[in-house]
Amino acid sequence: MVEQQYPEVLTIAGSDSGGGAGIQADIKTMQACHVYSSSILVAITAQNTLDVQAVLPMPIKMINAQFASIYADFDIKAAKTGMLADSQHVRCVVKNIKQYHITPLIVDPVMVAKGGTRLLTQEAIETIIQDLIPLADIVTPNLPEAEAITNMRIISKADFETAAKKIAAMGAKNVIIKGGHGQGKTVSDYVLLADGHDFWLSGDRYDTKRKHGTGDTLSSAITSALAKGYSIEKAIRFGKKFVDMAIKKGIVVGHGHGPLNHWA
Ligand code: PLP
Numbered sequence: 001m002v003e004q005q006y007p008e009v010l011t012i013a014g015s016d017s018g019g020g021a022g023i024q025a026d027i028k029t030m031q032a033c034h035v036y037s038s039s040i041l042v043a044i045t046a047q048n049t050l051d052v053q054a055v056l057p058m059p060i061k062m063i064n065a066q067f068a069s070i071y072a073d074f075d076i077k078a079a080k081t082g083m084l085a086d087s088q089h090v091r092c093v094v095k096n097i098k099q100y101h102i103t104p105l106i107v108d109p110v111m112v113a114k115g116g117t118r119l120l121t122q123e124a125i126e127t128i129i130q131d132l133i134p135l136a137d138i139v140t141p142n143l144p145e146a147e148a149i150t151n152m153r154i155i156s157k158a159d160f161e162t163a164a165k166k167i168a169a170m171g172a173k174n175v176i177i178k179g180g181h182g183q184g185k186t187v188s189d190y191v192l193l194a195d196g197h198d199f200w201l202s203g204d205r206y207d208t209k210r211k212h213g214t215g216d217t218l219s220s221a222i223t224s225a226l227a228k229g230y231s232i233e234k235a236i237r238f239g240k241k242f243v244d245m246a247i248k249k250g251i252v253v254g255h256g257h258g259p260l261n262h263w264a
Pocket of ligand 1: 013014015016021022023045047082083110112113114115119211212213214215216257
C-alpha cells in the first residue's frame, strides 16, 4: 500500500449547480493541480450555462460550523474566497479568517455572473473593501469588479496601474486586475506585487462563449500553486497559463456560457 499526501487547500465560495463556476470549478481546478480541496459553502445557486435561476445564502451558523470542522482536522496551506453573497456573509467569513489565522488568502471579489445576476449585494462591496481586502495576500478582480472597488473607469493601461495602486492602498498585498472584459485581440492582466514590482501578463483572446468560471479557475490555480510552495509571482504566472489552456481546449456542455476544460 502506498499512501500519498497532497497539500491541503480551502475554497470559501458559492455553489454553481451547473458545475462550471463557483465551488465546483474550484474543486476541479484544485484536483487538476494535484492539491486536496476542502470547501466551505457560503451560498447555493440554482444555475446552468444559460443563467442563474435562484440564489440561497447559507445560514451563518452553518458557515461557522464548516470553518470549525475544517480547522479541527486539516492543515490548510492556502485558501481562497469566491462568491460571498452579502455583507452579513462577508463579515462572517472575515471573522473566521481572523479566528483561524488563514493565510495565504486569495480574494476573488465575485460580484456579477456572466448572465447579469448579482452574486454580491451592492452594499457588500463596501464590506469587502473595509474588512476583506486588508486580509488578502492576493486580490483578483476582473475589470468591472476593479471599477466597482475603486470607483473609477478603467480604460487605458495607466488606469489599470492607478486602480491596482488604489486596491493595494486598501491593504491588499498583491493585486491582479484581469483584462478579460476589455477589448482587443489579446487579453492583458496587470499585476502589482507587494514589493512594488509590476508586470503585464498577455495572452490570446479566444473567440468562444465557453468562459464560464474563468475567474474561479484562475484564483483556484493560484491558490493551489501557493499551497505547493510557489512564490506569489510564480503562482500568478502558473494560474494564467492554467486558465489559458482550460479556455483553449473548451468542452461542449449546455447551451449558453459553457465551462472551461479543467482536464486541459
Ligand atoms: N456562480 C458562482 C457560484 C460563482 O462563484 C461565479 C463566479 O465566480 C459565477 C457563478 C460566475 O461565473 P462567470 O462570471 O464566469 O459566469
